[in-house]
Every structure is written in structure tokens, then in C-alpha cells.
Amino acid sequence: MAEFLRISKLTKHFRGLVANEDVDFTLGSGDVRCIIGPNGAGKTTFISMISGHVVPTSGRIAFKGRDITPMSVPGRARLGIGRKFQTPSVFDNLTVAENIELASIGKHAEGADRRARMGEVLQLTRLEAFASKPALTLSHGQRQWLEIGMLLANRAELLLLDEPTAGMSAEETHATAALIKTLAAEFGIAIVIIEHDINFIRDLGAPVTVLHLGRVLMEGDFAAVSENDDVRNVYLGGEWEC
Amino acid sequence: MTHETVFHAILSLAIQGTLITFVYALAALGLAVVFGLIGVINMAHGAMITLGAYFTWACLSAGLPFGLAVLVAVAGVGLVGLIVEHALIRHFYDKPFETLLLTWGLFLILTELIKIAFGSDIRTIPTPLPSAIAFLGFHIPEYEALVALLSAALLGAIGLVFYKTSYGIKIRALTQNREVAGLLGLNVAATYKIVFVAGAMLAGLAGALMSPILSIDPTIGNIYLVRSFFVVIVGGIGQLLGGTLAGSFLIGGSQTIFGAFSSQVIAQTIVFALAIVVLRFRPTGVFKEK
Amino acid sequence: MSNTRPVPPMPRISLRSESAAAIVVFAVLALLPLMMGGYVIYVLPQYLIYGVLAMSLGMLWGYAGILSFGQAAFFALGAYAMGLAMKAGFGAGDGYLGLLAAIVVGAGLAFLVGYFLFSAGVRDIYFVLITLALSIMVQQIAISQSSLTGGFNGMYIPRMDLALGPLGRVSLAHDRAIYYLVLPVTVAIYAGLRRLTRSDFGKVLVGIRENEGRTLSLGFDTSWYKTIAFTISGAVACFAGALYGAHAEFVSPSLASVAFSTEVVIWVAIGGRQSLLGALLGGLGVAALSNYLDGLSPVFWQLILGGIFVAVIIAFKGGIAGALGRLVARKDDAHG
Numbered sequence: 068m069a070e071f072l073r074i075s076k077l078t079k080h081f082r083g084l085v086a087n088e089d090v091d092f093t094l095g096s097g098d099v100r101c102i103i104g105p106n107g108a109g110k111t112t113f114i115s116m117i118s119g120h121v122v123p124t125s126g127r128i129a130f131k132g133r134d135i136t137p138m139s140v141p142g143r144a145r146l147g148i149g150r151k152f153q154t155p156s157v158f159d160n161l162t163v164a165e166n167i168e169l170a171s172i173g174k175h176a177e178g179a180d181r182r183a184r185m186g187e188v189l190q191l192t193r194l195e196a197f198a199s200k201p202a203l204t205l206s207h208g209q210r211q212w213l214e215i216g217m218l219l220a221n222r223a224e225l226l227l228l229d230e231p232t233a234g235m236s237a238e239e240t241h242a243t244a245a246l247i248k249t250l251a252a253e254f255g256i257a258i259v260i261i262e263h264d265i266n267f268i269r270d271l272g273a274p275v276t277v278l279h280l281g282r283v284l285m286e287g288d289f290a291a292v293s294e295n296d297d298v299r300n301v302y303l304g305g306e307w308e309c
Numbered sequence: 310m311t312h313e314t315v316f317h318a319i320l321s322l323a324i325q326g327t328l329i330t331f332v333y334a335l336a337a338l339g340l341a342v343v344f345g346l347i348g349v350i351n352m353a354h355g356a357m358i359t360l361g362a363y364f365t366w367a368c369l370s371a372g373l374p375f376g377l378a379v380l381v382a383v384a385g386v387g388l389v390g391l392i393v394e395h396a397l398i399r400h401f402y403d404k405p406f407e408t409l410l411l412t413w414g415l416f417l418i419l420t421e422l423i424k425i426a427f428g429s430d431i432r433t434i435p436t437p438l439p440s441a442i443a444f445l446g447f448h449i450p451e452y453e454a455l456v457a458l459l460s461a462a463l464l465g466a467i468g469l470v471f472y473k474t475s476y477g478i479k480i481r482a483l484t485q486n487r488e489v490a491g492l493l494g495l496n497v498a499a500t501y502k503i504v505f506v507a508g509a510m511l512a513g514l515a516g517a518l519m520s521p522i523l524s525i526d527p528t529i530g531n532i533y534l535v536r537s538f539f540v541v542i543v544g545g546i547g548q549l550l551g552g553t554l555a556g557s558f559l560i561g562g563s564q565t566i567f568g569a570f571s572s573q574v575i576a577q578t579i580v581f582a583l584a585i586v587v588l589r590f591r592p593t594g595v596f597k598e599k
Numbered sequence: 600m601s602n603t604r605p606v607p608p609m610p611r612i613s614l615r616s617e618s619a620a621a622i623v624v625f626a627v628l629a630l631l632p633l634m635m636g637g638y639v640i641y642v643l644p645q646y647l648i649y650g651v652l653a654m655s656l657g658m659l660w661g662y663a664g665i666l667s668f669g670q671a672a673f674f675a676l677g678a679y680a681m682g683l684a685m686k687a688g689f690g691a692g693d694g695y696l697g698l699l700a701a702i703v704v705g706a707g708l709a710f711l712v713g714y715f716l717f718s719a720g721v722r723d724i725y726f727v728l729i730t731l732a733l734s735i736m737v738q739q740i741a742i743s744q745s746s747l748t749g750g751f752n753g754m755y756i757p758r759m760d761l762a763l764g765p766l767g768r769v770s771l772a773h774d775r776a777i778y779y780l781v782l783p784v785t786v787a788i789y790a791g792l793r794r795l796t797r798s799d800f801g802k803v804l805v806g807i808r809e810n811e812g813r814t815l816s817l818g819f820d821t822s823w824y825k826t827i828a829f830t831i832s833g834a835v836a837c838f839a840g841a842l843y844g845a846h847a848e849f850v851s852p853s854l855a856s857v858a859f860s861t862e863v864v865i866w867v868a869i870g871g872r873q874s875l876l877g878a879l880l881g882g883l884g885v886a887a888l889s890n891y892l893d894g895l896s897p898v899f900w901q902l903i904l905g906g907i908f909v910a911v912i913i914a915f916k917g918g919i920a921g922a923l924g925r926l927v928a929r930k931d932d933a934h935g
């Protein structure tokens with residue numbers, strides 16, 4: 068069977084600046100993967116190429132056995148690729164419920180089916196009590212969850228999460244890790260997460276891909292990566308002291 | 310047709326095209342400055358041109374000489390710009406859509422004030438330089454030639470300010486990045502004010518200098534708003550001088566050429582349609598992402 | 600995942616009170632000709648038609664966030680379409696031909712222009728100025744093609760009859776007769792546009808207005824949605840223009856002028872962009888008031904109107920309907 072997500076030799080140059088170079092990457096359905104790397108390593112660029120927001124210089128992206136490299140952003144979203152942005156992008160002036168509903172249009176018919184799905188999503192993202200509040204009034208962490216909730220309502224099969232725990236308390240971060248594990252284990256959703264928070268990554272226990280200067284420095288489980296000398300050098304003196 | 314008549318016709322078009330290019334550049338300059346430097350599309354630009362023409366007419370009626378009338382018109386429109394900027398626009402710089410609607414409201418109010426103050430009758434101003442220059446068998450109206458020259462000189466002067474003086478260079482830095490400009494010691498609020506008022510004064514100057522060529526009525530500036538906008542877009546926003554000149558040349562030049570084969574009205578329509586097509590196919594640098 | 604509560608449908612107080620208000624307004628309008636006649640009944644259909652024009656913009660601007668300064672271009676095109684159709688000489692069908700032609704022309708032009716521009720990412724102020732240019736172009740074409748349009752002097756349009764097939768023909772020459780044609784058409788367009796704005800399509804338009812990038816990333820081809828919204832708006836505006844031509848029995852190039860295009864924007868801004876009833880009443884009310892006050896003091900009224908417009912932009916983004924809606928919501932909060 069074809070791989071769920073297979074990326075080969077993906078390269079992106081911004082006017083000579085190498086943001087990604089020859090990145091190979093595969094993911095099975097329901098897999099979780101962390102991407103780490105210092106600032107400017109090319110992590111956001113990498114998932115932007117998967118979601119279609121950045122057009123690669125060269126390389127190929129296959130999703131569910133299909134070459135999606137030339138496909139548009141909305142086309143990929145309809146195929147099941149959901150993207151959460153580094154700064155949360157939600158509909159600020161709409162209520163939480165309206166946000167979720169908008170995301171479910173086209174995936175869930177109006178009426179009981181849609182309302183059931185919305186209820187499910189609100190519960191998963193712990194936003195039930197805020198359903199009729201404008202998204203603007205949510206805390207930063209809740210906005211992150213709302214955005215994830217929208218992707219669930221949108222029936223994404225692959226979630227691309229850019230720093231989902233930024234701005235979250237320790238408790239919220241922990242809950243986010245639990246949510247991600249649930250989504251993968253119970254719903255079979257594949258998830259790629261860009262993260263800096265070392266506790267979160269350990270908590271998650273998922274395999275890690277390290278990007279550095281646009282290239283894959285190494286891939287492996289958390290323990291192997293955190294003990295690797297190259298990786299420690301890249302993060303020299305940073306938060307990677309554990 | 311003999312070769313000579315063909316040559317004659319082409320030369321005639323070239324002369325007309327040159328004159329119209331500089332007149333359009335003059336009309337568009339205020340809009341280009343305000344749009345290009347502080348990102349405000351001044352929908353009242355057309356009304357400010359009209360106001361400049363009426364101020365000139367009023368001064369001449371009061372017996373002032375033409376040159377002085379032009380100066381008064383520039384100052385008058387500049388003052389209107391200052392009042393408007395201080396009372397309204399400065400509170401909305403970070404909301405482009407609101408400034409668009411506000412300046413449009415201003416357009417309505419200015420147009421009505423003009424009607425109240427000057428009436429709706431068509432006014433004309435006699436050309437200050439009625440004679441024509443004989444050139445290769447053509448008669449080029451002296452006054453229009455003078456306006457073209459003044460327009461070229463103005464472009465040059467603005468170029469000197471922006472590219473040679475340190476204040477001009479800082480203002481251009483402001484376009485790139487507000488914070489950096491603030492760090493360079495630029496008073497951002499004051500600079501915005503100066504730019505907006507300068508744009509108003511340029512509109513006033515355009516109206517004043519064009520007034521002897523136009524039949525002045527309270528809506529005469531409307532068409533210049535759209536024309537100037539297309540000049541700025543086609544030329545490229547932010548390319549203050551080159552862009553304005555290139556845009557004027559393209560818009561004015563095609564207007565002249567189409568005008569030679571059909572009525573001016575049809576030519577105008579074709580030029581607008583072409584400008585829309587150009588606008589669509591030149592999205593890079595033209596459309597700022599939100 | 601099984602024992603979660605479904606979300607109850609959102610309580611929409613403002614929508615329900617808008618429905619109530621709409622019923623009252625339309626009931627009063629329906630009864631009016633029974634109580635009075637004369638000038639009011641003669642002129643009201645024209646204001647209703649302006650209200651329809653305002654709704655065409657209200658849907659576009661208020662819901663999709665696309666401001667068009669070119670609604671007058673479509674309106675004028677519709678009136679010319681009616682005028683030309685009445686000259687076509689198909690007898691009883693001429694009026695219908697005019698209405699149909701207006702819908703086709705309005706939708707077709709808006710679709711072409713909309714797709715051409717939206718697919719390239721043209722938006723905001725650029726779209727505003729292009730639509731402004733559009734109305735100038737329509738006006739100039741109307742002026743220059745005088746053999747077809749009558750040029751500056753305009754064109755007289757015989758009023759259409761309502762041909763009902765075997766039931767015969769109803770003359771619309773009487774004020775009450777055309778009133779009772781225009782009113783139900785207005786109600787139908789209001790109801791249709793409201794349904795549209797509350798449908799999934801309408802919700803996606805709101806998404807585009809609020810955050811186009813997010814809407815795109817959720818899988819909606821936003822340029823198509825915008826194109827369709829503009830197409831519907833153009834069709835409605837053009838249809839309204841055809842009705843206007845039939846009612847006024849006259850069309851001239853000033854119908855496509857910048858001034859008239861602007862007036863539509865003012866109606867909608869004052870009435871309230873995010874309420875179709877607000878837009879309708881804005882068109883109806885401001886046009887009626889303009890007509891009345893124009894008689895008293897034309898220039899000063901226009902000046903005041905400009906002032907109101909600026910005030911609305913600064914202070915009441917939602918227009919009158921928005922302000923009322925907030926008032927109702929506050930009351931409900933106090934009671935609830």
C-alpha cells in the first residue's frame with residue numbers, strides 16, 4: 068500500500084536563501100511526529116509546502132498515494148490536510164460555535180449530523196463553556212485549541228500543527244499532549260507537530276525529526292535524539308539542557 | 310498617404326502624447342505620494358484637484374495675477390488637507406478600508422461645499438499664455454508646454470527631496486518599516502501629516518495649473534481620481550517618480566493613440582479597460598497581502 | 600465519543616427581531632395603497648427599487664466584505680436593457696424579455712469581471728476603484744452610443760404590461776398596479792437574499808470577510824465564492840435597474856454616474872451593512888428623505904448626507920440597524 072504521506076527531495080530556496088534542502092520524510096496514517104530545530108531551521112517552511120502555502124522549488128509530495136505537489140491550498144484541505152498556523156488564525160469576531168460550524172461546512176450536512184460533530188469537537192477541545200463567546204475573548208491557549216477544533220470539524224486526516232503549545236500554561240500544555248495522543252490513537256489522525264517545548268515532546272513520546280539549516284539532521288525517538296551530540300551542538304546553550 | 314503626412318501624423322501624436330503624459334503625471338503625483346508613502350488611498354484627491362481649480366478661478370476673479378492665484382490655491386487646498394488629516398485621517402492610518410471610506414465621505418462633502426460656494430455653472434479661465442510655439446510646422450500651445458515643463462521640474466524636485474536629502478531618505482525608510490523609521494529618529498506622526506498635506510497641496514497645484522485647460526465644474530476632478538489611480542498602479546506603487554512617469558506615459562499615450570482613431574470618450578473607456586487588465590496581471594508588488 | 604451533547608442551535612435574537620421587523624414593514628407597505636393614493640403611491644415603488652439595489656450591495660459588502668462602487672453601473676445597464684427590450688417588438692413578451700435580459704446581462708458581466716479579478720487576488724481598495732471605473736465606463740458608453748441609447752438626452756421607455764398568457768394582460772399604467780408588482784418582487788428578493796446569507800454559502804462568505812486566509816485553508820475556493828456573490832449582486836442590481844426603467848419610463852447616463860454609485864454606498868452604510876432589512880430601509884428611507892429635503896434645500900441636504908456618512912464610518916460601523924440590534928440585545932440581556 069502507498070504511504071500515507073511521502074515526501075521526497077523537497078527543496079525550497081527563497082532567492083538564494085536555502086530554507087529546505089532535499090528533505091525526505093514519510094509518515095504512516097495515524098502516526099505522530101515532532102519536528103524540532105533552532106529558529107530559522109525551515110520548520111514552518113516545510114509544513115507550508117505540505118499545506119500548499121509555499122510552492123517548493125523542487126521535490127515531490129505524495130498524500131494517500133496521490134501526487135499533490137501542484138495542488139492548491141483549498142484542494143489539499145479538501146483532501147484532508149489541516150494546517151494550524153504559528154500565530155493562531157481563527158475567525159475573531161465569530162463565536163466559538165460559529166468558528167467550528169464554518170469549518171464543518173461541506174463535510175457535515177446542516178442539521179443533526181453537524182450539531183453532533185460540533186458538540187464532539189467542542190468537548191474534545193474543552194471549549195463547550197465558551198461556545199457562544201466570540202473567539203476574540205479566548206485566551207491564547209484556547210485559540211490554539213479552537214484552531215485545532217476547526218481542523219477536526221473540517222475532517223482533517225493529517226494535522227500540521229505549528230507550535231501549538233505557544234502561550235500555554237504547563238497544565239494546558241500537558242492537556243494538549245493528551246489531546247494529540249487521543250486524536251491519533253482513537254481517530255487515526257496523523258499529526259505533524261513543530262515544537263520547542265522539551266517537556267511537551269517528552270510527554271508526547273513520538274518520534275522526532277530534527278531540521279537544521281533546512282536539512283534533516285537526524286530522525287529517531289526522543290531519547291536517541293536528545294543524546295545525539297550533533298543535536299546538542301545545534302542547540303548549544305539553549306533550552307535543550309535536560 | 311505620402312510618407313510626409315504619415316510622419317507628420319506620428320509627430321503630432323508624439324507631441325500630444327508628451328503633453329498629456331506630463332499633465333497626467335501632474336494630476337497623479339499627489340495621489341502617488343500619499344498612496345506610495347503612507348498607504349492611504351485618498352479618494353478625495355479628485356475633489357482636491359477641483360478645489361484647486363476653483364480657488365484659482367476665485368483669485369483671478371478677485372483680480373490677483375495668475376501666478377499668485379496658483380500659490381493661494383496650493384496653500385488653500387493644503388490647509389484643507391491639514392484640517393482633514395488632523396481631525397480625521399490620523400486616527401485611521403492602520404485601517405486602510407476606513408481611510409478609503411472616510412476620504413470618500415470627504416470627497417462628497419468637498420464637492421457639495423464647492424457647489425455651495427461656487428455654484429454648479431461651468432467656469433472657464435482664460436489661458437495666461439495664449440500664443441503658440443511654432444515647431445516643425447506644429448503649433449504647440451505655450452501654456453500647455455509650460456505646464457508640462459513645470460510638471461517635469463516638479464518630478465525632478467521631488468526626486469531630489471526623496472533621494473538626496475536625509476529627511477527624504479528617512480521618509481522612504483518609513484514606507485519600508487515604521488519601527489525602523491522611528492528608531493532613525495523620525496517623528497512618524499508628523500511625517501504622516503506632512504506627507505498627507507503635501508499630497509493635498511500637489512492636488513491643489515494640479516487643479517490650479519490645469520484650470521485654464523479645463524472647463525471647470527464641481528465634478529471635473531472625478532475622472533482624474535480614477536485616472537490617477539490607474540497611473541499609480543500601472544506604474545507601480547512606491548516607484549514614486551519612475552512609476553508615475555511610466556504610468557502617465559502608458560495611460561496618456563494610449564489615450565492619445567486611441568483618441569486618434571475614435572472619440573475621446575471611447576478612448577477613455579478603452580484605456581480604463583486596458584488598465585484593469587494590466588492591474589490584474591501585475592499582482593506582484595501591487596497587491597499587499599494583509 | 601458517543602455520550603457528548605449536541606450543540607443546540609444558536610439563539611439568534613437579532614435575527615428573530617429582524618424577521619419581526621421585516622413582517623411589520625412589509626405589512627405596512629402592503630396596506631398603504633388602501634389608505635392613501637396620489638404622489639406617495641406613485642413614488643414609493645421607485646424607493647423600493649432603490650431598496651433592492653441597496654440590498655444587492657448589502658449582501659456583497661455586509662456579508663462577503665466586498666465593497667463595490669459600481670452598483671450603479673449594473674442598475675443603469677438594467678434600465679437600458681429594459682428600454683431596448685421594449686423596442687424589440689415582440690409584443691406582449693417585451694417586458695419579460697427586458698427583465699430576463701437584465702438578469703442575464705448583470706450576472707454575466709459581474710461573473711466575468713468578478714472571476715477575472717478575484718482569481719488574481721484583486722481585493723479591497725483595488726476592487727473598489729475598478730468598480731468605480733466600471734460605472735464611469737458604462738456612463739461614457741451610454742453617452743457615446745447615442746443611436747442606441749439616446750446619448751445625453753436619455754431614452755424613454757414605454758411601461759411594460761403584465762402579460763398573463765391566456766388570462767390576458769394587466770396594464771401597469773396605474774400607480775397601484777405597478778406598486779403591487781414591485782412590492783412582492785422586493786419581498787421575494789429580500790427573502791431570497793436572506794435565505795442565501797443564512798445558508799452555508801452565506802456562512803462561507805462571512806468567513807471570507809472575517810479571515811480569507813483561514814477560509815481558504817479550510818478548503819473553500821474563496822475566489823469562486825466571491826465571484827458567485829458578485830454575480831448574484833450584479834444580477835439583482837441589474838434586475839432592479841430594469842424595474843426602475845419600467846417604473847420611471849426613462850433612463851439617462853446619469854443613472855451610472857459616480858454620484859449615484861456613491862449614493863448606494865451611503866444608503867447601505869447608514870441603513871446597516873450587516874442587515875439586509877437595514878440596507879433595504881436605508882435605500883428606501885435615505886432616497887425618500889433626499890427627495891423631500893432636496894426640495895427644501897438641495898445642496899445643504901447633500902452636505903448633511905456626506906456628514907452623516909462620515910459619522911457612520913467613524914462611530915457606527917453597523918449603521919442604524921446595527922445600533923438598534925445592539926439596543927435589543929442589551930434589553931434582552933437585562934431581562935434574561
Ligand SMILES: Nc1ncnc2c1ncn2[C@@H]1O[C@H](COP(=O)(O)OP(=O)(O)OP(=O)(O)O)[C@@H](O)[C@H]1O
Binds near residue numbers: 081086108110112
Ligand atoms: N516568505 C519568505 N521569504 C523569504 N524568506 C523566508 C520566507 N519564509 C521564510 N523565510 C526564511 O526561511 C528560513 C526558514 O524559515 P522558517 O520560518 O521555515 O523557520 P522556522 O524553523 O519555522 O523558524 P521559527 O522557529 O523561528 O518559527 C528563515 O531564514 C526565514 O527567514
Ligand SMILES: [Mg+2]
Binds near residue numbers: 229
Ligand atoms: Mg516557524
